Amino acid sequence: MTGQTRTGQTGQAGQAGRTRSGQAMTVRTPRRLGPPRPGDGGLTGAVRSEWVKFWSVQSTWWTLASGVALMIGGVTIAAVSTRSQHAQGVPEAFTTSAPFVAAQAIGYLVQWCVAVLGVLTITSEYSTGTIRSTLVWVPDRGRVLLAKILVLAPVMLVFGLVLGAGALGLSIVGLGEYGDSYSTDDAYDTVLGIALYLPLLAVFALGLGVLMRGAAGAIAVLFVILLIFPIMLPAVNLAQVAEYLPGDAGAAMMNGGGHGRPLSGLIVLGWTLLSALAAHLWLKRRDIT
Template sequence: MPDTPGRGAPGGLAGAIACEWTKLWSVRAPWLCLLAGLAITGVFTYYYASISRINDDPIQPVGNAAASSAVLVQFAVVVLAMVTVTSEYSTGSVRASLLWVPRRHRVQTAKALVAAVVAFVAGTAFAAVGTAVAWPAFDGRASFEVGPSLRQVLAVGLYQASVAVLTVGVAFATRHPAGALSFLVTLLWALPSVLLGLGGPALAEVNDHLPHGSGDHFMRIGADAPHAPVTAFLIVAAWAVATHLIGLYVLRRRDA
């Protein structure tokens, strides 16, 4: 079913976004993902701060605990963004979506924007909660400044929004939850873990150009980062744009 000029949901992109917003909150999966992300944030940030206190680590910004939790919390965002695409392919309802909005780029853009907005709001909320939970657990082994802490909260939100856009692109490219999740777990967690585990400056540099490696430098404060925060975020954004374009290519080339 190719793109059909002159047809589409009422209101163009705005109408498509409204449709995707309604579909997202009509099922339980997003709520479960958000609750899981909140729970993971609370447990991980408390653990991170406690270990830092026990090991008598150097004093660091309290927001680093929330930034570190993103390595796990991002998968709550991954699942939330992924099901907006793969659930429709699993049930066949994607055909109805493409009949309602025949311009395929508009369907993908609407899903990516909705997922990104939810991920940004959730990410900032998770980071704020994580900062609050970590502060007493650090027990004096962390510093708190309003400006840097706010920047970290927003940085976590922006990173999670980028992960959501990246996920939507991968989901459209694979069209299957197992395939999408396998690729994303490898890209966002397994490959970085292997590269850092093997060690060496060359492998560390490769990791610094992967989504989470760059995102970690963007979200943290005080670490020895190879990139400026803006550069680190642009690397993450480039990954999100690349996967979005790949997903759009597959969406346009293959039948629903």
Template sequence: MKTVTTTISALPPRLDLPPDAGGGFLGAVRSEWTKLRTVASTWWTLAAATTLLLGGMAIAAVSTRSQHADGNPAAFTSSAPFITGEVMAYLVQWSIVILSVLMVTAEYQSGSIRNTLQWVPDRARMLLSKVAVLVPLLLVLGMVFGAVGLGIAILGLGEFGEAFTTDDAYNVVVGVALYLPMLGVFALGLAAALRGAAQTISIIFVVLLILPLMLPAIGLETVAAYLPGDAGVNLMRGTSHPIYPRPVGGLIVLAWSLTSLATGYLALRKRDT
């Protein structure tokens, strides 16, 4: 008894931390932000997105100018907002998909997901903390990319670009800023459900690009119109879809994102790691 008493008394006193000293939802958010900004893949994907934006705009401008330089009466021409939306939809968005997917799948690949779920055992809190980090980042990135892309398109197209209004320019920048966070949440939720980067990116590629191109060819234009890829393209172009107005397109993408996030949460609840 004397030995036990001595041992217990020799232990350091229990450290009672205040409720706001880490932990909770804000602690989980800080942890996710630290992970996101300290891994090399984040900076590589953002660099790739920037490169695709600049390269895509340059190609569109050079292609338009070269056609007009040859005096071709049927030369392609378009407006700067339209070109910005196209480059974002067919090039830049894939870097955003990869960034969002890797926030989940990289942890499964390295095995660090076990540590994450030990520190944040509440699956909803863990998943929402990733969303809370990803959405503001992509919102700001979308505004910057939309504005920079539009400016480059205006300079690149020059006198060969079609006229557009201030509202058109505003709609494109806002559309890109809204679409990228919703796309990120869509990819994040699907990654949480599937756990693997290859299968997640493959499915997203089919949903965003292949199906919107394939379904109209077999008479299913209406089905394609309600996919996130088709709705997202029109949202970023700043134009309404032939079937529904532009705000409805944003709601369609949002619905896909929330459904994907809910699916990822349910999958996380049903398995250990």
């Protein structure tokens, strides 16, 4: 009874909120958390998280720097080769236009850096096991994939614009008087084709990375699709089939060959959407173990 009385008195004293001196005592109640502010979660929060992850790893910077270096090297080699042949008076000297050289440098060299970066955007999380943490914080797997795409595609678009303009400028200077004439529209179309092809390729590679769950396997599949098949199919009289592959269609986006830029762009877009859809279904149905 004594314990109960003391407990009751203590409770009454707490409810009265007064001290022994008789002065009123302010009782602070825990502050209720309000509704989450816009941007604290949802798709916006997932995009912010992916943005931080994308730029916080060294592989992103090294891959982008490698792309710039390969662009400069490819254009320089083409320009030096052209000038050397003409200086030596070679009858069949290699001559081409600056937009074509820029597109070739991107298509043969830089696209591999972009493809690798797209693969590493997801496979690096599989290799380190951080994909589990990602899916704990963002349980909606479709949102995870969409957030990665919304970070990767705009970055590659800007990268493509800068790289395309740089490759065109270097080609103009490098070829000099030995370059073929070209129209202003052709130059604009080449830079725009490069800027649109690179983000589509990156997202296509991202989807393969989700499906393969490993960088080596995804890069091997990309190598076959982008390079081996376009070489093999014409050898067996299937050159028209090769034009519908993302590699050849991407080259046509940049240099205007094949089916032309609009149709070739739609072909690459179709491959990209197919890869992203397959990745979404695979990521949604497969457990991460």
